[in-house]
Structures are given as C-alpha cells and as structure tokens.
Amino acid sequence: MSKLALFGGIPTRQKPFPNWPxxxxxxxxxxxxxxxxxxxxxxxxxxxxxxxxxxxxxxxEFESKFAEYHGAKxxxxxxxxxxxxxVALKAAGVGPGDEVIVPPYTFLATASxxxxxxxxxxxxxxxxxxxxxxxxxxxxxITTRTKAIIPVHFAGLAxxxxxxxxxxxxxxxxxxxxxxHAHGAVSSAKHLGTVGDAGVFSFQASKNMTxxxxxxxxxxxxxxxxxxxxxxxAGRKVGRPWYEHYRLGWNYRLTEFQAxxxxxQLSRLREQTTTRMQNGIHLxxxxxxxxxxxxxxxxxxxxxxxxxxxxxxxxxAAFGVERNNFLAALLQEGIPCSGGYSQPLYQNPMFLExxxxxxxxxxxxxxxxxxxxxxxxxxxxxxxxxxxxxxxxHRALLGKTEDVExxxxxxxxxxxxxxxxxAVTVSE
Ligand SMILES: Cc1ncc(COP(=O)(O)O)c(C=O)c1O
Numbered sequence: 001m002s003k004l005a006l007f008g009g010i011p012t013r014q015k016p017f018p019n020w021p022x023x024x025x026x027x028x029x030x031x032x033x034x035x036x037x038x039x040x041x042x043x044x045x046x047x048x049x050x051x052x053x054x055x056x057x058x059x060x061e062f063e064s065k066f067a068e069y070h071g072a073k074x075x076x077x078x079x080x081x082x083x084x085x086x087v088a089l090k091a092a093g094v095g096p097g098d099e100v101i102v103p104p105y106t107f108l109a110t111a112s113x114x115x116x117x118x119x120x121x122x123x124x125x126x127x128x129x130x131x132x133x134x135x136x137x138x139x140x141x142i143t144t145r146t147k148a149i150i151p152v153h154f155a156g157l158a159x160x161x162x163x164x165x166x167x168x169x170x171x172x173x174x175x176x177x178x179x180x181h182a183h184g185a186v187s188s189a190k191h192l193g194t195v196g197d198a199g200v201f202s203f204q205a206s207k208n209m210t211x212x213x214x215x216x217x218x219x220x221x222x223x224x225x226x227x228x229x230x231x232x233x234a235g236r237k238v239g240r241p242w243y244e245h246y247r248l249g250w251n252y253r254l255t256e257f258q259a260x261x262x263x264x265q266l267s268r269l270r271e272q273t274t275t276r277m278q279n280g281i282h283l284x285x286x287x288x289x290x291x292x293x294x295x296x297x298x299x300x301x302x303x304x305x306x307x308x309x310x311x312x313x314x315x316x317a318a319f320g321v322e323r324n325n326f327l328a329a330l331l332q333e334g335i336p337c338s339g340g341y342s343q344p345l346y347q348n349p350m351f352l353e354x355x356x357x358x359x360x361x362x363x364x365x366x367x368x369x370x371x372x373x374x375x376x377x378x379x380x381x382x383x384x385x386x387x388x389x390x391x392x393x394h395r396a397l398l399g400k401t402e403d404v405e406x407x408x409x410x411x412x413x414x415x416x417x418x419x420x421x422x423a424v425t426v427s428e
Contacts, residue, residue, distance in 0.1 A: 013406055017396045070191040082112065088198045096118030153182040157305055181308035230246060326414060335406075
C-alpha cells in the first residue's frame with residue numbers, strides 16, 4: 001500500500017492535466033483580424049473610415065454558427081450567461097410578482113436573474129441521482145403566480161425535459177433551459193437549449209467554450225428573438241432610428257473580440273466534447289467499483305454528455321473517509337477537485353436576510369417577504385448534494401484514457417489508506 005501524498009508519500013499524478021482554456025493560432029489570428037479591421041463592436045455604425053466597407057460582424061457570424069450547431073433558428077449573443085437569463089425571461093413576459101421555479105443546486109444566476117427583473121425564485125429540490133430538478137416535485141411548487149421554470153442541465157447532464165415540458169404545457173408555463181454547462185449536449189436526439197421555449201449558455205472562463213465572459217440565447221420563436229435583441233440593445237428596434245428606445249433594456253452586447261474567440265472555440269467543441277464524454281463514461285465505470293463512490297446516473301436518452309464538471313457523491317461512511325479529508329487527499333494526489341457549492345442557494349445570506357433591494361423592500365408587492373429558511377425542509381437532496389459532492393474540473397477529462405485512470409488510482413489509494421485518517425482531521 002503506497003503512502004498518501006497528504007502524509008508525505010509520492011503523488012499519483014506526476015504530470016499536469018491539460019490546461020484550460022485551450023487555444024492556438026486560430027484565436028490569435030482571429031483577435032488580430034478584429035483588431036486591424038477597426039470593427040470592434042457588432043453595431044452597424046462605423047467609427048472609422050473603412051474603404052472596403054464595414055467588415056462583416058463576428059458577433060453575427062458566431063450567433064448563426066452556434067444556433068446552427070444546436071439546430072436552433074435564432075441565436076442572440078450577449079455579455080454573460082446571467083444577462084442571457086435575465087433577457088430571455090423578461091422577453092417572455094416574466095416580471096414583478098411572477099414566480100419562477102428553479103433548482104437550489106446551481107450557480108446563483110439561475111435564481112438571481114428572476115430577482116433582477118422583479119420576479120420571485122421558487123426552489124424545487126433536485127433528483128439525488130442526477131443533481132437536476134426533480135420533475136416529481138415540480139407540480140407542488142406551482143402556484144397561480146408561476147410563470148416559468150428554469151431547469152438547469154447541471155454539469156451538462158440533461159434534465160428530464162420530457163416530463164418538465166409536459167408539466168409546463170399543462171400549466172401554460174414558459175420553460176427556459178439553463179444550458180450554461182451544456183454546450184453541444186444531446187438528449188432524445190435534440191440539443192439541450194432547444195427543447196424548451198428558449199435556452200441560454202455561458203462562455204465564462206470555466207465553461208466548455210469560453211471567451212473569458214459571454215453568453216447566448218437560443219430560441220425558435222421569431223418574436224421572442226426580436227424582443228431579446230431589443231433588450232440586449234438598450235430597448236432599440238431594428239430598422240428604427242438609433243436614438244429611439246421602445247422598452248427598458250440593457251447594454252448587454254458581446255464584443256467582436258469575444259465573438260472571434262468563440263468562433264475558434266466552437267470549431268473544437270465537437271472533438272473536445274467527445275473526448276470528455278469518453279473519459280467521463282470510462283471514469284464512471286472505474287469508480288462504480290469503489291465502495292462509497294456514487295457516480296451520477298446518465299439517462300439512456302442522453303447521447304452527448306459534455307461532462308462540464310465530473311461529479312460523484314462520496315458516501316463517507318461507506319468509503320471510510322470524511323469528505324474534507326478526502327478532498328484534501330485527492331488534491332495532494334494531483335487531481336484538481338473541490339466540494340462544489342458549500343450550501344444550496346437559499347442558504348446564502350442574500351436569501352436568508354432578504355437582501356434584495358437597497359431600500360429594504362420585500363421582493364415584490366404580491367409576494368411580500370419570503371422565508372427562504374423554510375426551504376431547508378423542502379430540499380433535502382440539495383442539502384445532501386452540498387455535503388457529498390466531489391467535483392473534478394473538466395480539463396482533467398480532456399487528456400488521454402491514462403489520465404482519468406490516474407484519477408481512479410488516486411481515489412482507490414485514498415480508500416486503501418482510509419484507516420490512516422482516523423487520528424487526523426484535515427482543516428477545510
Ligand atoms: C448553471 C449556471 N447558470 C448560469 C451561469 C451564469 O453564467 P455567467 O457566469 O456567464 O453569467 C452559470 C455560471 O457559472 C452557471 O453555472
């Protein structure tokens with residue numbers, strides 16, 4: 001039995017995993033092309049003399065390429081995934097006093113986007129086997145004020161869209177897929193982000209495609225697309241004078257530099273997704289043989305799972321090591337990992353203290369004060385996920401089969417050494 005690196009032994013990993021982001025001369029050239037073109041933004045007004053005419057917009061090119069890749073009619077690029085959520089919801093008519101059902105195990109933006117447009121997030125627990133919103137609990141969360149549902153395809157794994165859509169249609173609710181983790185993901189022969197009424201993606205630095213920041217909305221509805229575009233462009237209307245504003249919008253535009261990088265990133269998406277999926281499935285098989293490790297269930301409808309994060313649950317009692325000790329040991333073995341969210345969203349001070357408006361007003365006139373503390377009872381699976389999850393960065397799946405085999409070796413090594421932890425508690 002070899003000694004754990006945490007206790008002075010030799011780490012399992014002797015070489016680094018692939019770095020993220022991946023880039024090459026195509027990003028470099030694309031950035032220089034935009035730089036020299038003088039067209040640094042996607043608007044049609046030129047602030048320079050361009051003898052050859054205005055260069056074609058990289059943002060427009062990226063919007064159509066990304067939409068085509070996913071089989072959607074319209075793509076509306078914007079500043080971030082958060083911005084995309086706000087815009088897509090507002091353009092769907094969601095506003096003050098409306099309720100939007102969201103999972104509690106997700107990044108803040110899924111719930112802050114409704115809040116930022118005056119609506120109230122209502123948390124619905126997750127399925128412990130997938131970490132996605134549990135359709136069996138959805139109907140209990142619907143009230144007369146419910147306007148929309150935001151299922152998150154967490155880590156890129158498809159939420160159960162068949163059941164979610166059936167419930168949404170029955171109650172006449174708008175479904176906005178949060179596909180921030182799900183670039184290129186496919187379930188039931190459809191790309192995620194195109195199954196609901198609209199879908200949003202993020203291009204923030206950690207995501208499977210990135211320009212540092214950025215987002216996009218996909219929709220097949222021409223009217224929704226037009227209103228989204230207007231909100232991204234300060235409430236303007238295509239074809240109307242520049243200084244005419246029709247609705248209260250934002251400046252949420254993506255720059256030409258970001259779009260140029262994203263076009264290059266998109267050209268690698270298929271290959272990188274295949275690599276991560278092969279490695280992710282292989283690692284699932286290896287880890288399913290280790291006692292106390294519970295890999296997430298991949299539904300049979302899923303044909304492309306991009307493994308934005310490689311996640312498993314650690315049953316500490318069955319494995320024999322507390323999670324904090326496990327994470328510390330795994331890191332020392334050279335595996336980039338964390339415990340993910342330390343609490344479900346509603347446990348954040350912002351929710352518990354109702355800190356939504358600077359003047360102390362409740363969320364909305366109709367909803368009044370919401371006791372977010374009461375969700376602790378309603379969402380036991382999200383609470384458990386925060387205590388049990390182990391996240392491994394997606395770059396660790398971007399290499400060779402031997403690389404993910406090292407992850408399994410490191411985990412088995414911790415298991416073999418489990419008795420060594422009896423006397424120690426590694427601080428967080
Ligand atoms: C599930 C989810 N939704 C939305 C977002 C928001 O994206 P952005 O960071 O681009 O605003 C993120 C980003 O981390 C996310 O993880």
